[in-house]
Amino acid sequence: xxxxxxxxxxxxxPGQSVTISCTGTSSDVGGYxxxxxxxxxxxxxxxxxxxxxxxxxxxxxxxxxxxKSGNTASLTVSGLQAEDEAxxxxxxxxxxxxxxVFGGGTKLTVL
Amino acid sequence: QLxxxxxxxxxxxxxxxxxLTCTVSSGSISSSSYHWGWxxxxxxxxxxxxxxxNHGGSTYYSASLKSRVTISVDxxxxxxxxxxxxxxxxxxxxxxxARYVGTGGHNDYWGQxxxxxxxx
Numbered sequence: 001x002x003x004x005x006x007x008x009x010x011x012x013x014p015g016q017s018v019t020i021s022c023t024g025t026s027s028d029v030g031g032y033x034x035x036x037x038x039x040x041x042x043x044x045x046x047x048x049x050x051x052x053x054x055x056x057x058x059x060x061x062x063x064x065x066x067x068k069s070g071n072t073a074s075l076t077v078s079g080l081q082a083e084d085e086a087x088x089x090x091x092x093x094x095x096x097x098x099x100x101v102f103g104g105g106t107k108l109t110v111l
Numbered sequence: 112q113l114x115x116x117x118x119x120x121x122x123x124x125x126x127x128x129x130x131l132t133c134t135v136s137s138g139s140i141s142s143s144s145y146h147w148g149w150x151x152x153x154x155x156x157x158x159x160x161x162x163x164x165n166h167g168g169s170t171y172y173s174a175s176l177k178s179r180v181t182i183s184v185d186x187x188x189x190x191x192x193x194x195x196x197x198x199x200x201x202x203x204x205x206x207x208x209a210r211y212v213g214t215g216g217h218n219d220y221w222g223q224x225x226x227x228x229x230x231x
Contacts, residue, residue: 034213038158104157
């Protein structure tokens with residue numbers, strides 16, 4: 001059982017928007033503005049898409065955005081494209097005893 | 112462009128110690144701005160954080176693996192290593208090394224991953 005809770009699947013048609021949630025506690029997601037999101041295509045290493053809740057690394061399209069409210073963080077993918085089909089994982093800082101926790105992952109399908 | 116590459120045995124017997132090395136190229140592991148870490152992913156499952164180390168050797172480990180994990184760094188060889196003792200089939204996974212940025216932490220560069228199977 002993962003420390004952060006994500007829906008196992010999400011889907012949308014090309015051009016639509018989809019939002020993936022990531023629920024933790026006040027000891028991780030709710031306690032710090034250190035939520036990250038990773039995209040993973042089959043057989044590939046994860047790729048950083050969002051860090052510190054809503055910041056995008058250079059080269060990540062602005063179709064990807066992040067936010068947080070209370071103990072739940074969200075990743076929104078706007079203008080869905082076929083190449084967005086992948087697994088998405090959230091991650092949060094969880095304090096000095098167990099530094100980083102991951103969500104169980106969400107498989108995004110572009111219909 | 113920073114590159115990380117994992118290396119080590121792909122097969123480990125139960126109860127033995129898993130050992131992997133991550134070699135960093137096109138960048139220095141001695142930078143004080145970063146930590147260097149390990150994450151694993153069992154086949155068909157999600158990511159699990161293992162731990163991180165900085166150039167000075169300060170480490171942070173997952174609470175669930177702490178009793179079995181050792182991460183070390185060799186700045187002269189620009190690489191860092193993972194040892195996981197007393198392995199079982201549950202430790203079978205793709206092991207990734209990655210650069211960890213900042214206090215709160217995110218992993219911005221990842222190795223390609225290496226599959227380690229625990230089996231007799």
